[in-house]
Amino acid sequence: MLLFPFYYCIVFLMQFFSSSIARTTKLFLKLEDFFWKEYEPLNGVRLPYSIIGNELMLLKILAATANYDMPAHIENLECKRCVVVGNSNAIKNTSLGNTINKYDVVIRLNNAPIRGYEEDVGNKTTIRIFYPESASPDPGLNNEADTLMVMVPFKSRDLRWLKEILYDEKRVRKDFSNPPTLIWLVDSSKVRVLDPHFMHQTANKMLHIPYPPKKGRRYFHPTTGLLAVFVALNYCDVVHLAGFGYPPRKDLKQPIHYFGQHTMKAMMHSPHDIGREGQALKRLEEIGAVMYLHPHL
Known part of the structure; x- marks a missing residue:
């Protein structure tokens, strides 16, 4: 079930990347991008899709x-088998923990807890993708010592927060709608910054969301979950999913996550187009680019 023959590592994602999407396994921004070769951001576009206007902040970070790469023991694998563990309530009572722990790369999202949920979600974490508002004060509580903490910069103040943390400067929280933690107990060598290319490609190629949005239209951006799936499709040879799937919109009392108290009512004014994302995941499943580890809606 889990250990696919090497043959699948060659052909598994072929259909997905045979479209206009170009695959890249370089996930994180590097210091040398700014010194030794030209970094080519999208013309006139700022975060979250490009770094224009934030170059000096990124240089300091x-x-x-x-460190800017994946660990060598993962990078050197001939076939990278990955699972993206979403935060959906769909993973509850699946007893998938041991299965999840056997993958080469386990990608988790935001501040989703592990302690107390190990039977369903496992306890291995290779990459945790987050943004400042979803950073836990002590990542060690729900991550391993070698977990890569990969920040998705949505706005300039996200980079400012990370710089203040790394250089132990005075924190400024007033510009955040949901103030991030003032203390972040993390090993700086495990911190990475996701290349904005992946956010842009997730929105543009997977969701077909125009940017900038048309006048008078609501602005949507991808969820961290769908972004993580696109990252996995680029880096991994086999991509499986667990913890993805929203309850029907009409049932506003249904819980969204396997933890916490949020229900579908909280999604009524969400900046995410979950219907469009559901269709994108369904297309990926139909062409065999991803496979779910449990039943889903």
Whole structure:
């Protein structure tokens, strides 16, 4: 079930990347991108789709982290088998924990807890994708010591927060609608910054969301979950999903996550187009680019 023959590593994602999407396994921004070769952001576009206007902030952040790659024991694998563990309530009572722990790469999202949920979600974490508002004060509580903490910069103040943390500067929280933590107990060598290319491609190629939005139209951006799926499709040879799937919109009392108290009512004014994302995941499943580990809606 889990250990696919190497043959599948060659052909599994072929249909997905035979379209206009170009696959890249370079996930994180590097310091040398700014010194030794030209970094080509999208013309006139800022975060979350490009770095224009934030170059100096990024230089300071990347100088403080010093590491920009995946660990060698993963990078050197001939076939990278990955699972993206979403936060959906669909993973509850699945007993998938041991299965999830056997993958080469386990990608988790935001501040989703592990402690107390190990039977369903496992306890291995290779990558945790987050943004400042979803950072836990002590990542060690729900991550391993070698977990890569990969920040998705949505706005300039996200980078400012990370710089203040890394250089132990005075924190400024007033510009955030949901103030992020003032203390983040993380090893700087495990911090990475996701290349905005992946956010742009997720929105543009997977969701076909125009940017900038048409006048008078609501602006949507991808969820961290769908972004993580696109990252996995680029980096991994086999991509499986667990913890994805929203309840029907009409049932506003249904819980969204396997943890916490949020229900579908909280999604009424969401900046995410969950209907469109559901269709994108369904297309990926139909062409064999991803496979779910449990039944889903």
